[in-house]
Each structure stands twice: as C-alpha cells, then as structure tokens.
Amino acid sequence: MTAHDTIQPNLRFSQVGKSLTRTDAPGKAMGRTPYAGDYVMPGMLHAKVLRADIASARLKRLDVSKARALPGVVCVLTAADMPDRTIATDIPGQTGRDRLKTEQQILIKERVRYFGEPLALIAAESADIAEKARRLIEFELEPIPGVYSPEEALAPGAPVVQGTDNVVSTHKIRKGDTDAGFAEADMIVENTYVTPFQEHAFLEPEAGLAWVDENEVITIRVCTQVIEHFRAVADAIGVPHNKVRIMGAMVGGGFGGKEDVTVETYLAILAQKTRRPVRLEFTREDSFVGHGNRHSMTLKYRTGVKRDGKITALDVQILADAGAYVYLSPYVLLYSAVNAPGPYRVENLNVHARAVATNNMFTSAFRGFGGLQAAAGYEQQMDEVANAISMDRLEFRRRNYLQTGDPISTGFVPPSAIWTEKCADLAWEALGDPTPSEGPVKIGRGIGAFQQSYGRLTFLHDTSEAWVGIEMDGTVTVRSGVTDIGAGQASSLAQIAAEILGVTLPNVTVYNSDSQVTPLAGTTTATRALYMTGNAARLAAEAVRERLAEVAAEKFGVDVAQIGMEFNRVFVTDDSAKGMTIADLVKLAASRGVHRSELAIFRAPFTDVLDPETGQGQAHPDYAYGAHAIEVAVDTETGEVKVLKSVAAHDVGQCINRAAVEGQIHGGVQNGLGYALTEEMLYKEGRLMTPSFSEYLMPTAMDMPPVESIILESRSGLGPFGSKGIGEPSMTPVPPAVANAIADAIGVRVFEMPITPERIWRALEAARG
Amino acid sequence: MSTEKTINLRVNGREETATIPPHRTLLEALRGLGHVDVKCGCEKGDCGACAVLVDGEAVDSCLTLAQSAEGREITTLQGLGTPEAPHPLQQSFAELGAAQCGYCTPGMIIASESLLRKNPAPSDEELRIALSGNLCRCTGYVKIFEAVQAAAAVMRQTGETK
Numbered sequence: 048m049t050a051h052d053t054i055q056p057n058l059r060f061s062q063v064g065k066s067l068t069r070t071d072a073p074g075k076a077m078g079r080t081p082y083a084g085d086y087v088m089p090g091m092l093h094a095k096v097l098r099a100d101i102a103s104a105r106l107k108r109l110d111v112s113k114a115r116a117l118p119g120v121v122c123v124l125t126a127a128d129m130p131d132r133t134i135a136t137d138i139p140g141q142t143g144r145d146r147l148k149t150e151q152q153i154l155i156k157e158r159v160r161y162f163g164e165p166l167a168l169i170a171a172e173s174a175d176i177a178e179k180a181r182r183l184i185e186f187e188l189e190p191i192p193g194v195y196s197p198e199e200a201l202a203p204g205a206p207v208v209q210g211t212d213n214v215v216s217t218h219k220i221r222k223g224d225t226d227a228g229f230a231e232a233d234m235i236v237e238n239t240y241v242t243p244f245q246e247h248a249f250l251e252p253e254a255g256l257a258w259v260d261e262n263e264v265i266t267i268r269v270c271t272q273v274i275e276h277f278r279a280v281a282d283a284i285g286v287p288h289n290k291v292r293i294m295g296a297m298v299g300g301g302f303g304g305k306e307d308v309t310v311e312t313y314l315a316i317l318a319q320k321t322r323r324p325v326r327l328e329f330t331r332e333d334s335f336v337g338h339g340n341r342h343s344m345t346l347k348y349r350t351g352v353k354r355d356g357k358i359t360a361l362d363v364q365i366l367a368d369a370g371a372y373v374y375l376s377p378y379v380l381l382y383s384a385v386n387a388p389g390p391y392r393v394e395n396l397n398v399h400a401r402a403v404a405t406n407n408m409f410t411s412a413f414r415g416f417g418g419l420q421a422a423a424g425y426e427q428q429m430d431e432v433a434n435a436i437s438m439d440r441l442e443f444r445r446r447n448y449l450q451t452g453d454p455i456s457t458g459f460v461p462p463s464a465i466w467t468e469k470c471a472d473l474a475w476e477a478l479g480d481p482t483p484s485e486g487p488v489k490i491g492r493g494i495g496a497f498q499q500s501y502g503r504l505t506f507l508h509d510t511s512e513a514w515v516g517i518e519m520d521g522t523v524t525v526r527s528g529v530t531d532i533g534a535g536q537a538s539s540l541a542q543i544a545a546e547i548l549g550v551t552l553p554n555v556t557v558y559n560s561d562s563q564v565t566p567l568a569g570t571t572t573a574t575r576a577l578y579m580t581g582n583a584a585r586l587a588a589e590a591v592r593e594r595l596a597e598v599a600a601e602k603f604g605v606d607v608a609q610i611g612m613e614f615n616r617v618f619v620t621d622d623s624a625k626g627m628t629i630a631d632l633v634k635l636a637a638s639r640g641v642h643r644s645e646l647a648i649f650r651a652p653f654t655d656v657l658d659p660e661t662g663q664g665q666a667h668p669d670y671a672y673g674a675h676a677i678e679v680a681v682d683t684e685t686g687e688v689k690v691l692k693s694v695a696a697h698d699v700g701q702c703i704n705r706a707a708v709e710g711q712i713h714g715g716v717q718n719g720l721g722y723a724l725t726e727e728m729l730y731k732e733g734r735l736m737t738p739s740f741s742e743y744l745m746p747t748a749m750d751m752p753p754v755e756s757i758i759l760e761s762r763s764g765l766g767p768f769g770s771k772g773i774g775e776p777s778m779t780p781v782p783p784a785v786a787n788a789i790a791d792a793i794g795v796r797v798f799e800m801p802i803t804p805e806r807i808w809r810a811l812e813a814a815r816g
Numbered sequence: 817m818s819t820e821k822t823i824n825l826r827v828n829g830r831e832e833t834a835t836i837p838p839h840r841t842l843l844e845a846l847r848g849l850g851h852v853d854v855k856c857g858c859e860k861g862d863c864g865a866c867a868v869l870v871d872g873e874a875v876d877s878c879l880t881l882a883q884s885a886e887g888r889e890i891t892t893l894q895g896l897g898t899p900e901a902p903h904p905l906q907q908s909f910a911e912l913g914a915a916q917c918g919y920c921t922p923g924m925i926i927a928s929e930s931l932l933r934k935n936p937a938p939s940d941e942e943l944r945i946a947l948s949g950n951l952c953r954c955t956g957y958v959k960i961f962e963a964v965q966a967a968a969a970v971m972r973q974t975g976e977t978k
C-alpha cells in the first residue's frame with residue numbers, strides 16, 4: 048500500500064456504494080420503459096433511407112419520379128432538393144474551440160464515398176409504402192477507383208477520398224532521446240499488431256420521431272448519447288439553435304455508436320418539409336452502415352530493453368483506418384497516441400500516429416476510443432518483450448509500472464492513485480490453480496494491464512450542469528440533460544443526491560435528456576457522465592443541503608457541523624433523539640423562504656492543446672487503472688478457443704452503485720471477448736459482407752465465462768466521493784489479456800485480431816514450419 | 817397484391833383485433849396494437865429481443881406470421897406481471913441489476929419464463945442453452961443468469977411453476 052491509499056477513509060455512506068435497485072430498473076423489468084422507437088403520434092409518417100450499394104462511385108442518375116408518384120408517398124428528398132446542406136461530424140461541443148473541417152454531405156450529391164452512404168429519404172403514410180417507394184427509386188452509380196486500406200490510401204498516386212490528401216490526422220509524442228535509449232538497450236523487440244473494425248451491436252437500432260411543434264420548434268425524440276447535437280442539426284437545416292429540441296429516451300445501448308448524429312438530421316429535414324410527425328427506425332442492416340465503427344489499426348511497437356527488465360526506449364507507429372469521413376478520428380487517434388506506452392514508465396518515447404481516409408465505413412467512437420487499440424498493442428508487446436528477455440511476464444511489468452505520482456507519456460501527472468500493480472497481482476492470483484492441459488487442448492493465461500482516461504479531452508473545456516430540488520414531502524427531483532444509455536447514468540445521480548440530502552433512493556426522481564428543458568449536462572461518452580454530471584449533481588445537492596442544515600441547526604440550537612441527514616431524517620449527530628423528518632425540515636425551510644433548489648455547473652480542468660511537436664501537456668483530467676486476467680483452453684487441432692476464467696481488477700475510485708459497476712465490467716468483458724475472438728466486419732471493396740447478427744458474431748450466453756470482479760476503491764478519483772469511472776476501462780484490458788493467454792497456450796502469437804480458429808491454425812502451421 | 821384480413825389476437829388475456837396483410841409478422845402486429853414492450857432488434861430471428869410466449873412457448877415474433885397466432889394465447893413481458901404484482905423474474909431482474917439498457921430484457925424474461933415452465937430447476941448449462949438465442953450487449957449475461965436462478969428458486973418455493 049502506498050501513501051496514496053484510500054483517501055477519505057472515514058467516509059461512511061447510507062446510499063452510495065451499495066447495490067441498490069436502480070431507479071430505472073423496475074420500469075425495464077416490467078416492460079414499461081419507452082424507447083425512442085416506441086413513440087407514435089397522430090398523423091405520423093414513416094421514413095426510409097435509400098443507400099448506395101457501391102463504396103466508391105459517381106452518381107450518374109437518380110430518378111425518384113416513380114417513387115413520388117406512388118399513392119401514399121408524401122415526400123422523397125434527394126441532394127438536388129437541398130443543394131448545400133452538410134452536417135458537421137465533429138465532436139459535439141459545449142466548448143469554445145473551433146470545429147475541425149469535418150463537413151459531410153447529408154445526401155449524396157455526386158460522389159459516393161462509402162457503402163451505405165444515403166442517397167434519398169422517403170416519407171410515406173405507412174412503412175410498407177415507404178419501403179415500396181424506396182425500391183421504385185432508380186439510380187445509376189459509376190464505380191470509380193477507391194482505397195480500401197490505409198496502406199493503399201497512402202500509396203503515391205492513390206485516389207483521394209476527400210479534400211487534398213488521405214491523411215486525416217497526425218499526432219506525435221516525443222519525450223527523452225529514443226536514439227540514446229535504443230543504443231543503451233540490451234535487446235530490441237519489434238512487432239506489429241493489427242486490430243479489427245468492430246460494430247457496437249447495441250440491441251436497439253437507431254430510431255426517432257420528429258415533429259414541428261406549435262412554437263416552430265423541430266422536436267426530435269431520439270435514442271442518442273448526445274442531446275447537444277441539437278446545435279449541429281439546427282446548423283444543418285438552417286434554423287436557430289433554440290428551434291431544435293432533442294428529447295432523448297432510455298437508450299437501448301450506445302457504446303459510442305450513438306455518439307454521432309444518426310437519424311436526427313433526416314428526421315428534422317423530413318418533419319420540416321412535410322410539417323407532419325415523421326418516424327424513422329433503422330433496420331439492423333441500416334444500423335451496421337448507419338454509424339461509425341471502431342477504427343481498425345496497425346500498431347508497430349519497437350521496444351529497447353535491458354536484461355534487468357528496464358525499458359530504455361519505445362517507438363510506436365500507429366496507422367488507423369478512418370473510413371470515408373472524418374468524424375471523431377482525430378480524437379480517437381489522440382487517445383491511441385497518449386496511451387501508446389500504457390501504464391508504464393517510458394522515459395525515451397517516440398509515438399507517431401496517423402489516421403487515414405479510405406472508402407471503408409467511416410470509423411468513430413467506440414468504448415475505449417483508441418485507448419483500447421493501444422492496449423492491444425502495448426500489452427501484447429509487454430509479453431513479447433518479457434519472453435525475449437526470459438523474464439516472468441508479471442515481474443517484467445512490475446519493474447515498469449507507473450506508480451502514483453509518476454508522469455504519463457505527455458508529461459502530465461495524473462492526480463489520482465495508480466494502482467495497476469495491485470490490480471494486476473490480485474487478478475492474476477484470483478485465477479487460482481491452473482486448469483491442466485489435456486491432449487491437444489492447451490491451457491494458457493494472460494494478463495492485460497491498462498491506462499484509460501475518464502472525462503473528455505481537457506482542451507475541449509468540458510462542463511456539465513444539474514439541478515437538484517427538494518419537495519415539501521421530502522422527495523427530491525434531479526433535472527439534468529444527461530442521457531442514460533443503460534449504465535445507470537440517471538440512477539447514479541439519484542444515488543448521489545440521496546446520499547447528500549439524507550433521503551432514500553426511491554425518494555429521488557430524475558428528469559433527464561431534454562436539450563431545451565433539462566440543464567445541459569454534456570455527452571454520455573468518454574466515461575464522463577459520473578465524473579462530470581455526478582459532480583454537478585453533487586454540487587447542487589450540497590448547496591441545498593447546506594441551506595437546510597442551517598435551518599435545522601438553528602431549530603435545534605446546535606452548530607451546522609452537528610447536523611446529520613440520513614434515511615429521510617435530520618438529526619443532531621451526538622444526540623439523535625433531537626431530530627425530525629426531512630419533510631418537516633423542508634416545510635420549515637419553506638415557511639422561511641429558504642431556496643430549496645440549486646442549479647450547479649461543474650467544470651473539468653481547462654487546458655490548451657498538447658504541444659504539436661512533442662505531444663507534451665495535459666490531455667485528460669485523469670486516468671483509471673486496473674488489469675484483467677484470462678485463462679483459455681485452445682484446441683490445437685481445431686484452433687478453437689474457450690475462455691475458462693476471466694478476472695477483472697479495477698480501481699474505480701469509489702462505487703456509486705456496486706451492482707452497476709459489476710454490470711459494466713461484465714459487459715466490458717463480453718465486448719472485449721468478442722473483439723478478441725469472434726467479431727469480424729468483413730469488407731470487400733468497401734462493401735460490408737457481415738451486416739447481420741448471424742454473420743457478425745458477438746458472444747452469446749453459451750460463450751461467456753464466469754467473470755470475477757475485484758473492485759478496489761482508492762477514493763482518489765476526481766468524480767463524486769473520489770470515484771473514477773468504469774464504462775470504458777472495463778473493456779480496454781480484455782483483448783490483450785485474451786491474446787496473451789492464447790499465445791501462452793500455444794507457444795506462438797497471432798498478431799491479428801480477432802484471433803479466429805483459422806488464424807490460430809495458420810500460426811501453428813507456420814510454427815511447425 | 818396482398819389482401820388485408822381482420823384477425824383476433826388474444827394478448828395478455830385480452831381479445832384484440834387487427835386488420836393486416838398476410839405477410840405481417842406477429843412482431844409488427846403486436847407493436848401496431850401498442851404492445852411496444854415487444855422489442856425489435858433485427859427482424860431476422862438473430863437476437864431474441866422480440867420474443868413472446870405463444871401458448872406458453874417462447875417464439876421470435878419477428879419470424880411468426882401474425883395470422884398463424886390467431887386463436888392462440890400470446891403473452892408479452894407486460895402480461896407476466898404488474899408493478900403491484902410483479903412476476904418473480906421481473907422482480908429479480910430489477911433487483912439484481914440484470915437489466916442495463918433493458919432493450920433485451922423483454923425477450924430475456926420471456927425466454928426465461930418459457931424455460932422455467934418446462935424446467936423449474938435448470939442447470940447453468942441448461943440456462944445458457946435456453947438463452948443462447950437472446951443477445952445482450954450490456955450485461956455479459958452474468959447478472960441475467962443470477963436473476964433467473966434467483967427467480968427460479970422463489971418460484972419453486974411458492975409453487976409458481978407447474
């Protein structure tokens with residue numbers, strides 16, 4: 048244990064940290080929670096999207112006359128009907144920073160850049176008619192040469208996807224002197240790791256309903272992680288920002304896939320044009336090509352090491368496939384660069400990362416956001432280096448882990464505890480006795496340690512707002528724009544407010560996710576909701592508590608510090624006979640005109656961008672650390688992998704809801720196992736060959752191993768009560784842990800994920816020579 | 817051209833009528849009648865989000881023609897219990913954190929109920945097999961397994977399974 052062990056050790060909670068039934072849980076279990084696709088309105092139209100079926104082409108002809116003539120069709124729109132409309136695909140900002148140049152055509156004008164790019168929008172009296180109309184649209188695409196991998200895209204004379212060249216973004220990190228570091232090394236280990244595209248595969252396809260209300264406000268009920276997109280939508284359709292309102296609904300899974308605009312713009316345009324309510328729900332196939340996937344990356348690691356395990360230099364070259372439009376690629380790539388060395392001390396570091404446009408599906412945010420791909424690189428490389436110097440894999444890591452107070456790659460010192468070592472040791476130990484190998488079935492074990500930020504890039508100047516008020520009967524209302532994507536984002540605000548105001552969780556109701564009514568909380572992305580909005584709710588609740596406590600202190604004739612509030616009662620801490628219900632306290636406060644609500648804003652640290660040449664500076668507010676251990680059985684005859692054990696150890700700072708933390712870990716494991724083993728997006732000249740769940744295989748109930756969660760609470764994080772975050776961190780270490788376990792089992796490494804039976808078999812064949 | 821037909825559907829114990837063309841799936845018909853607790857995840861039988869009980873057996877309603885369900889007993893998640901009197905599966909899913917985003921939950925609970933009616937004490941393996949047609953992207957299934965087993969125990973005790 049270090050000096051930075053659990054801070055605030057005396058904190059005692061009545062609501063926080065427990066596995067309470069989440070406020071959103073009963074509605075879901077009863078089948079009474081409405082999702083965006085469940086809303087209907089009188090006179091509602093049904094929309095469909097017509098998409099291009101070639102990835103790189105020129106639009107020669109588009110004839111919608113037959114579709115328009117079909118009875119029941121109300122509106123068919125093409126780019127010709129809205130000539131200059133584009134939408135920014137940049138990070139949604141409540142920031143002062145300018146956008147990147149990331150305009151995308153809403154509908155294809157002339158050039159098709161990816162398979163599935165939208166050509167036309169249809170609105171009709173029924174979904175059947177809309178679908179029929181979609182099939183009546185005639186179009187001719189003339190194929191033009193495209194580029195389908197970053198390597199192709201970088202080749203001299205390669206076709207340019209958009210703009211002047213295919214490099215979308217570059218990031219550099221330079222620290223120390225890598226030449227000297229490599230010269231000093233006893234050994235240099237060089238490997239290239241390839242990570243795949245990944246589909247979010249949330250169970251709820253994108254859906255929404257839009258209408259123009261009585262105040263000429265285009266109102267969109269939609270499943271999104273980001274209601275702040277109302278600004279981008281307003282800009283795209285040319286109305287003032289306060290004339291677009293986005294109302295979220297419970298989101299049926301996001302994982303980054305509902306972070307960019309999806310159906311909103313189409314809905315807004317159709318509602319504006321028809322002045323009738325319009326509903327649009329993506330089919331699963333639409334969904335596969337309707338949002339950006341995870342960047343496939345090639346990560347080249349070159350590590351200089353001493354025989355005693357000291358890393359003397361590290362050079363990392365990263366090449367990411369950004370697909371046909373920029374979207375969040377520059378930011379994803381920045382995460383990869385910052386995290387390239389992982390949770391290790393590397394004094395001499397050189398990182399060069401590039402994102403390159405291709406005619407593949409555009410890529411954008413996905414749980415782990417570039418940090419995950421980096422982890423697949425650095426953790427596999429740590430094993431390879433350990434093997435090269437014949438050192439135990441955990442021991443080699445122990446000699447290099449960042450410790451609390453150490454600077455990371457950018458020179459920034461994370462303000463919280465770094466407990467990677469403790470987590471890795473605990474996870475490894477929890478694997479217990481090894482399962483014995485049997486015949487061709489070999490057993491192997493792997494570890495993945497990681498570093499993953501929580502909170503958005505600090506140069507974005509992130510803020511979040513929440514309002515907390517207490518009613519005359521002692522019930523509490525929280526209002527905040529935060530979108531709930533299933534991790535309990537709203538419920539954790541309730542738990543925080545309940546803790547501070549001394550009420551029990553069922554007495555708190557959260558109203559969330561309305562861009563014009565609830566205070567804007569910022570995005571539910573980047574593992575930031577708890578950190579940012581949790582803090583805003585905390586500040587608001589504390590302000591209300593303070594005022595109520597003053598009233599109570601005066602009433603009981605004691606000091607404010609002696610006032611306790613718990614389980615719907617207010618009392619004097621050393622004389623609990625003196626007390627009353629919170630409801631009575633609120634009534635008393637109200638009779639004196641005390642302000643019983645508060646709107647609070649929380650600001651993350653604001654910084655400038657990193658130094659463009661050296662990458663030095665602060666990129667994120669803070670980082671989470673932990674590790675994952677895996678045991679696998681690999682059948683060396685068939686290449687089949689079975690995951691036998693999975694242990695997650697995370698320092699989450701402080702659990703708000705323990706069951707919800709465990710749930711995030713379990714889901715992260717499922718996502719990570721799929722990524723490492725089975726989930727494969729196959730493209731042929733940019734055409735997605737796997738647009739369904741019978742072709743794109745994520746782990747089912749049959750595939751999941753038991754998962755053990757070791758949850759540590761350093762209480763050192765920047766979130767409320769010292770919390771950090773677990774949304775992304777839960778997944779990040781899983782893929783390399785799996786890869787390392789497989790390599791351990793079969794004695795050779797498969798350098799490309801997903802590690803399919805075929806790839807294993809090939810690697811074994813190659814090793815057999 | 818399709819000819820519309822008016823059919824009677826018995827949903828959650830109530831008679832309802834729908835006028836639909838022959839190709840209309842049970843999923844579309846039920847949602848059209850306002851039973852939006854039946855979820856659509858793929859329309860291809862790949863995800864299980866649309867599962868309902870037809871005569872006590874879980875089926876993917878997206879693969880079932882509405883007309884074929886005429887005269888049969890259809891139960892959706894809402895038909896299993898009410899907020900005042902929840903089904904043990906609904907209770908355990910809520911209390912044990914088995915619903916995260918909740919989109920797979922209707923299908924998961926229906927598939928679990930179908931299993932428990934036939935097999936009140938499923939083994940871990942039997943449970944996994946029974947739920948293997950229901951995808952979930954949020955929970956890794958771990959708490960779903962826990963919730964089903966917890967509900968099964970309650971149901972065995974209270975004799976709710978036959």
Ligand code: FES
Nearest residue numbers: 857859861864878
């Ligand atoms: S919607 Fe029926 S199985 Fe997916």
Ligand code: FES
Nearest residue numbers: 917920952953954
């Ligand atoms: S809880 Fe989200 S898909 Fe299962």
